[in-house]
Amino acid sequence: MRIAIISDIHGNLTAFQAVLEDIKSLNVDDIICLGDTVTLGPHPKEVINTLRDLHCVTIKGNHDAAVVHPELAAKFEITEYLLPDLYWCRERLTEEDLDWIDGFKSTYELTLPNSVKVLFFHGSPLSPVDIIQATTNPELLDKYFEGQDATVFIGGHSHIQMYRRYGEKLILNSGSVGNAFKFAYTPGIIPSLLPWAEYTIISENGNTLDVDLRRIYFNTAELLKQIAESKLPGKAWWLKQYS
Secondary structure, eight states, X not given: OEEEEEOOOTTOHHHHHHHHHHHHTTTOSEEXXXXXXXXXXXXXXXXXXXXXXXXXXXXXOHHHHHHHOGGGTTTTXXXXXXXXXXXXXXXXXXXXXXXXXXXXXXOEEEEOTTSXXXXXXXXXXXXXXXXXXXXXXXXXXXXXXXXOOOSEEEEOSSSSOEEEEETTEEEEEOOOSSOOBSSOXXXXXXXXXXXXXXXXXXXXXXXXXXXEEEEEEOOHHHHHXXXXXSOOTTHHHHXXXXX
């Protein structure tokens, strides 16, 4: 059994399509999306239509929650300078789109045929705004995973791929399809992006679990051209990326 895990598409259809083409070539059995689907990039409507056509399990990220309830954006840790992009995205979605996003799951658990239990979430099992990194304190991990009996934990949100052992368990971050960060996010510092899309494949292989953290290059020049021609409020930031 092979599962592709995608996360943090952030309205970047160009990167999303590149990832889906790669997935198509790899005989994947299922796709699971860990959230933050439509905001920030120039293609909110196109991304939501493409994601809907996949009929895959999707987790609700903090941006997904905020685009449904923009009045609660601060609660979901959407920084003030991103609010114009949040509303711009929302204006391009229908009420049906927003209702569909609001129906995303908070977490999802799956037991593979070899009895490996996997828990999927956005930030942590407790909240979509929690950030789990390679340097996260073990005591904080104990809090995030208290009461969970999964063997493997897979999240997104940080925009940085990760493979970390946690006692006898494994913590993964699938990376970001549409916004792969150069460095871990630091409050007050605007992030810079890498010129590729990231996602992860986990594969059951008898009594083992194979993990493939994938990096897919996409047409950044075409994306920037589309952004330059758009009325996206945050396009000045985008046009400084990928240099």
